[in-house]
Amino acid sequence: MNTAAAPSLLLVDDDLTFCDVMARALSRRGFRVTLAHTVDEALEHARSELPAYAVIDLKMPGESGLRLIHELIAVPECRNCSAHRLCERCHCGGGDQARRNSLSGQAD
16 A cells, blocks of 8 residues: 555554554554654654544543644644544543443443
8 A cells, every 4th residue: 555645643542552453453444653652742743744633542641632632723734633532431441331331322
């Protein structure tokens, strides 16, 4: 596949294993994935190449992924970027019951 033509995706999560698995899956689906594990690292990547898409963990230790979303929205060229948020209960950090509730549409 021509990676230059592949849409860019910024994947931001502090869980290294999750990032690795998700990056491989997204790459197989045609995305050119850039990984970041902190908000500052993600901003550095976004400033060098604005992503077409972003998958952002909102509940990272330290700075919240919400800050990153606000920073990306502030960049005029990135206003059309699609940001999909991952809350901690939807993957590893939320516990089994929270994950089941999330998948079934029930509140905690």
